[in-house]
Amino acid sequence: MARLLPLLPSLLLLLLLLLLLALDQSLVVHSDFYKDVDFVWGYQNSAIWNNGESLALMLNNVSGCGIVTKNEYLFGSIEVQIKLVKGNSAGTVTAYYLSSVGEKHDEIDFEFLGNETGQPYTIHTNIFIQGVGNREEQFYPWFDPSADLHNYTIHWNPTQVVWYVDGIPIRVFRNYESHGIPFPNKQAMRAYSSIWNADEWATRGGLVKIDWSSAPFVAYYQYLQLRACPWFGPGSSKHCSQGTPANWWTLPEYSTLSYEEQGQINWVRENYMIYDYCKDSERFSGALPPECSLPKY
Numbered sequence: 001m002a003r004l005l006p007l008l009p010s011l012l013l014l015l016l017l018l019l020l021l022a023l024d025q026s027l028v029v030h031s032d033f034y035k036d037v038d039f040v041w042g043y044q045n046s047a048i049w050n051n052g053e054s055l056a057l058m059l060n061n062v063s064g065c066g067i068v069t070k071n072e073y074l075f076g077s078i079e080v081q082i083k084l085v086k087g088n089s090a091g092t093v094t095a096y097y098l099s100s101v102g103e104k105h106d107e108i109d110f111e112f113l114g115n116e117t118g119q120p121y122t123i124h125t126n127i128f129i130q131g132v133g134n135r136e137e138q139f140y141p142w143f144d145p146s147a148d149l150h151n152y153t154i155h156w157n158p159t160q161v162v163w164y165v166d167g168i169p170i171r172v173f174r175n176y177e178s179h180g181i182p183f184p185n186k187q188a189m190r191a192y193s194s195i196w197n198a199d200e201w202a203t204r205g206g207l208v209k210i211d212w213s214s215a216p217f218v219a220y221y222q223y224l225q226l227r228a229c230p231w232f233g234p235g236s237s238k239h240c241s242q243g244t245p246a247n248w249w250t251l252p253e254y255s256t257l258s259y260e261e262q263g264q265i266n267w268v269r270e271n272y273m274i275y276d277y278c279k280d281s282e283r284f285s286g287a288l289p290p291e292c293s294l295p296k297y
């Protein structure tokens with residue numbers, strides 16, 4: 001015992017640290033598919049198990065299915081791990097996005113466009129602000145997204161929106177309101193996910209249709225984490241936007257990419273990017289959207 005005494009202060013410090021970690025919101029908010037989401041459609045094509053930790057969404061020749069979070073949020077981090085449909089997923093789309101409601105809605109999208117066996121998925125991203133989208137960027141994943149669960153996270157705060165894949169930023173949309181470019185900071189959004197038949201357009205522009213003999217098509221989800229500011233009406237706007245320590249998403253470190261993240265995003269965009277609306281001047285008849293002439297990140 002006497003020999004342990006000198007260690008006591010460090011042991012106490014360790015205990016205190018563990019306690020603080022346990023209290024840290026950002027580490028313990030563990031969401032649950034029973035308690036935090038509702039089904040929008042196709043309930044019969046889903047399954048939840050593992051005490052609400054795991055979810056499967058299925059598409060068959062009768063229906064797809066979709067979920068939505070019970071709460072609306074304004075800013076924060078929306079995280080989930082997804083294992084996409086295996087094998088021949090051509091014509092299927094698994095979507096994972098944030099959206100508000102109404103004609104002038106805001107929306108931040110991840111969509112996974114399926115493909116024939118052995119051909120790469122496409123990670124399709126977009127952002128709508130006050131009803132206007134047309135800001136698509138597409139990537140090939142640098143791994144097989146149907147082999148394992150991977151972390152897909154959207155960070156959304158007053159200065160930027162960042163799309164992360166396994167902690168690697170692939171896309172940023174910065175707040176350039178000072179340049180007259182709208183930013184999604186006024187409408188609360190819910191998180192959605194769904195799987196459906198999109199064979200009109202999804203795979204090689206609609207050339208490859210769903211092969212129903214490969215059905216059912218199943219996407220698996222785990223580890224939903226909604227570390228975001230819940231919205232209880234317009235009164236929440238100020239509360240969620242305020243730069244307070246409790247609003248961790250407003251901390252300076254989340255307002256721009258770190259030096260390391262800039263290296264990562266450059267690597268992704270140089271090697272895996274397949275479409276950038278800001279390079280498609282033909283589509284915009286030479287008049288690219290104004291944010292295209294400003295630094296992306």
Ligand SMILES: *[C@@H]1O[C@H](CO)[C@@H](O)[C@H](O)[C@H]1NC(C)=O
Pocket residue numbers: 061062
């Ligand atoms: C849907 O799939 C089931 C199971 O493979 C099959 O028995 C049924 O005939 C199919 N229905 C339609 C409308 O294709």
Ligand SMILES: *[C@@H]1O[C@H](CO)[C@@H](O)[C@H](O)[C@H]1NC(C)=O
Pocket residue numbers: 079151152153164166167168
């Ligand atoms: C998933 O990625 C986000 C964004 O980088 C990160 O904050 C989070 O900690 C990651 N989750 C896990 C379980 O690694």
Ligand SMILES: *[C@@H]1O[C@H](CO)[C@@H](O)[C@H](O)[C@H]1NC(C)=O
Pocket residue numbers: 113114115116119120121122202203204205
């Ligand atoms: C599917 O694979 C083809 C051939 O490799 C590729 O051109 C296409 O971009 C892939 N993704 C989709 C969604 O069509």
